[in-house]
Amino acid sequence: MNPPVVKVSSKETVFFVCDVQTKFRPAIYEFESLLLTARKMLRAAKILEIPVVYTEQNSRALGPTAPELLPEPFNLGDLYLGTIEKTLFSMATPDVLSILNKHGLTQIVLFGIESHVCVLQSALDLLDRGYRVHVIADGVSSCNPGEISIALERMRQAGAQITTSESLLFQLQADSSKSNFKAFSAIIKDEKESTRASMQKLIRSAL
Numbered sequence: 001m002n003p004p005v006v007k008v009s010s011k012e013t014v015f016f017v018c019d020v021q022t023k024f025r026p027a028i029y030e031f032e033s034l035l036l037t038a039r040k041m042l043r044a045a046k047i048l049e050i051p052v053v054y055t056e057q058n059s060r061a062l063g064p065t066a067p068e069l070l071p072e073p074f075n076l077g078d079l080y081l082g083t084i085e086k087t088l089f090s091m092a093t094p095d096v097l098s099i100l101n102k103h104g105l106t107q108i109v110l111f112g113i114e115s116h117v118c119v120l121q122s123a124l125d126l127l128d129r130g131y132r133v134h135v136i137a138d139g140v141s142s143c144n145p146g147e148i149s150i151a152l153e154r155m156r157q158a159g160a161q162i163t164t165s166e167s168l169l170f171q172l173q174a175d176s177s178k179s180n181f182k183a184f185s186a187i188i189k190d191e192k193e194s195t196r197a198s199m200q201k202l203i204r205s206a207l
Contacts, residue, residue: 006132006161010172014081014105015045016091017054018112018119022063028113029145033201035068036194037139037165038111040187042074044169047183050109052076053099054083055091057118089118092125100131107132109168110160111139116151123155133160134168138198148202164203166195 020038025031045052054065071080081103084095091110099105108131112119119140123133135155142148156162166188173184188195 008107008109008132008134008161008168008171010048010050010174012105013050013107013109013172014100014103015041015050015052016108016110016112016122017042017052017065017069018091018110018122019055019057019062019114020066020069020112021056021059022066024062024113025066027143029141029143029148030198030201031113031141033198034111034113034139034141035066036191037136037198037202038069040165040191040195041109041111041136041139041169042069042071042076043187043191044172044184045079046074046076047180047187048169048172049079050172051079051081051103051105053081053091053096055086055093055096055118056083057089058087059085089121090125091118091122092129097129106130107134109134109136111136111165113140114142114147115140116142116147120151120155123160124158127159135160135162136165136168137162138164138195138202141202164199 056065081099086093108126110123110133123135126133152162
């Protein structure tokens with residue numbers, strides 16, 4: 001029996017920005033490449049009207065979200081559903097789950113750090129609760145790059161969809177006849193070089 005085809009629908013989707021915090025910058029493999037991917041996702045969230053949830057892991061010790069990803073410059077408005085402080089490694093905290101239930105969001109697009117800790121545990125917990133999870137392979141990393149491929153494979157085995165930022169965004173856009181396509185296409189073109197760089201550095205480590 002073939003596995004079910006899991007598509008992503010913009011009406012049910014939320015972007016999860018997992019713990020991309022300032023204190024991680026010197027420790028995480030290719031942190032700057034991860035930021036480039038995350039920035040593209042947040043720019044596209046505005047055009048595609050995808051809500052966004054941030055988490056911060058013990059921000060007193062690890063600092064706030066990296067300034068490059070703060071929601072205000074992206075003009076997310078009501079699409080920004082909040083930044084949740086947590087001590088759990090998983091993003092599936094009561095506060096986050098409450099947000100998902102309130103807004104009827106069933107498909108999570110997950111990116112951030114660390115791939116083998118908070119990203120992995122978030123994916124497993126969300127899958128266990130019946131959510132569909134899409135993990136951006138060029139948008140996750142760890143202190144040790146060797147952890148990345150193992151974590152992605154573990155998530156794939158559990159039922160997560162492992163994809164890339166550009167592929168996922170085009171799935172959400174779906175149709176070039178939509179009125180937002182010109183703005184969407186402009187982001188893709190503007191981010192072309194950063195997408196190539198992030199793919200080369202992060203996907204290579206995930207193989």
